[in-house]
Amino acid sequence: MTVLNSKELQAAVEEVLPPECGLTKIEVEGPQVVVYVRNISAFYGDENLITKLAGKVRKKVLVRVDAASLMPPEKALATIKTLIPPEAGVEQVRFDAVFNEVIIEALKPGIAIGKGGSVLKSVILNTGWSPRVLRAPTTPSEVSKAVRGALLANSEERKKFLLGLGKKMFISEGTCDWIKITALGGFKEVGRSCMLLQTPHSNVLVDCGINADTSDKERAYPYLNAMNLALEQLDAVIVSHAHLDHCGFVPYLYAYGYEGPTYCTPPTRDLMVLLQQDCINVMNSEGEGNAPYGEREIKKELNHVITRDYGEVTDVTPEIRFTFHNAGHILGSSSVHIHVGEGMHNIVYTGDIKFGRTNLFDAADTYFPRIETLLIESTYGGRDDLQPRLDDAEAHLVQAIRKTIEQRGKVLIPVFAVGRAQEIMLALESHLKDENITVYIDGMSKEASAIHTIYPEYLRRNVQRRILQNDSPFDKEMFKHVVSKDRKDIAEGDEPCVILAPSGMLSGGTSVEFLKMMAGDARNALVFVGYQSAMSLGRKIQNGEKEVPMLNERHKVDALKINLGIDTIDGFSGHSDRSQLLAYVRNLRPKPSRILTMHGDENKPEDLARTLNRMMHVETRAPMDLDSIRLK
Ligand SMILES: [Zn+2]
Ligand SMILES: [Zn+2]
Secondary structure: OOOOOHHHHHHHHHHHOOHHHOEEEEEEEOOEEEEEEOOHHHHOOOOOHHHHHHHHHOOEEEEEEOHHHOOOHHHHHHHHHHHOOHHHOEEEEEEEOOOOEEEEEEOOHHHHHOHHHHHHHHHHHHHOOEEEEEEOOOOOOHHHHHHHHHHHHOHHHHHHHHHHHHHHOOOOOOOOOOOEEEEEEOOOOOOOOEEEEEEOOEEEEEEEOOOOOOOOHHHHOOOHHHHOOOHHHOOEEEOOOOOHHHHOOHHHHHHOOOOOOEEEOHHHHHHHHHHHHHHHHHHHHOOOOOOOOOHHHHHHHHHOEEEOOOOOOEEOOOOEEEEEEEOOOOOOOEEEEEEEOOOOEEEEEOOOOOOOOOOOOOOOOOEOOOOOEEEEEOOOOOOOOOOOOHHHHHHHHHHHHHHHHHOOOOEEEEOOOOOHHHHHHHHHHHHHOOOOOOEEEOOOHHHHHHHHHHOHHHOOHHHHHHHHOOOOHHHOOOEEEOOHHHHHHHHHOOOOOEEEEOOOOOOOOHHHHHHHHHOOOOOOEEEEOOOOOOOOHHHHHHOOOOEEEEEOOOOOEEEEEOOOEEEEOOOOOOOOOHHHHHHHHHHOEOOOOEEEEEOOOOOHHHHHHHHHHHHHOOEEEOOOOOOEEEOO
């Protein structure tokens, strides 16, 4: 990549920008260039100016009005109120004097933005403040409130960080003539996904997760020591999605010297904070100081997050740029396309992908500008890992629920609070809404569902439409949120019902609490709808064990007798099954010349690699943790 130095950048901007705009300064905030002008009307005299500037400097360009020419906030607020139609449902307007931005939170952002951005344009033209519109959730979300509040409160620190990062983008250190990846976690296993990507002058981590199903620290965290790098030397962390096996260890990096950016999509940021917070709560409840980091590190991480939407090309270092693509797995989940050197090599890291129909998301993207190396997950890559169609899975689930309800039992469905819970809620809503069955939703699912309503553009078209029309499937009456004091009554009362509770693999959380209370009654049913990892309690019960070890109230190990009915319903997974993985690779454009498999237990990565080798006639391999592979 040709990197412009700051003089060249200045010259490039001045060449395109008409002098009457009154350029006052140019700043590079991390991956984007910000142009400050005195005369914003002159700037908007040419509709295509932003595009022209971006083409010239080859980065995303923002325009802001110079601080001296901004309207005072009180006056600006009054003006904004006259400019934005009341139907937009504006809930909050806040001014950020560090970034010269006004942050407008509205229930209907489309109306606040106006046709082709017309309302926003009138805001900046009339007040000078650059408007940023955020969607308000349909039900209150503590996390989004906290995240938005913290970002605003720490503007100054964020600005300093972004300017520092911007400076590094100009340092071009010579040619890029080799590329290497090192598997630090999540290869030939599920959990602690982490990959180091290196070139002569760049060190980038892709994902940095934990294995939440083991308390054995040797197996829970990625092999960061094997990087042979100080954390200060890392240039960036790119997070594919919010599940803890992909992001659970990121705050740890900030605890031990990392000061660089974490790139993710906006929904991943919110969900990541939610899940990390919960993770440390759960770990510390099992023993004070068990968690590898605290709230402070999550806050520090948040200050260093740079969000990117699908399709936004982003420079990470002068040698590396990446783009997120829809992965179809959970809200905001991404496959990461990485471009190294000037056309030298292209990597697609799938993250967790669903290449098939779900209620919530479109299938994973398969079109990329170029791919030489593909790294693909293989959770269900084994020879026999075929799953039924979603319709069949839904029919099976509905039948299992009806049967249990008829015998006056209760159905416990352990779910991941993020992803599976919402997928199952949509299925239950569409099939059982007229049957007077109460579905109790426990744990963070409520919060996670609220976050889904902030980002409808990341959901399938029909769910998106429902949220925009104020008919959010997550807010339906059949869903009741559980308060902790009611758990016993729900589990032991007479009312037949359905309970969705995390964690999905019975590795802690309230699903285990419910199980303890419900396991003895043969009328009840335990229904698995998601992946159960090799080491999890869920897998043990799924395999038919009739007695499992369980901590009692006095923290002693007891045996829990499993008398309730056990059912496993495949087909709801956010992961592709084997045929979907193969279809994904067949549909990839262009065709990769090397395929590496990852994110699979036992022999699944190898099974998938072998099949792909026969099918695609390209080099394939299933690396293990600590393997380094030179790509170029
Ligand atoms: Zn995942
Ligand atoms: Zn995963």
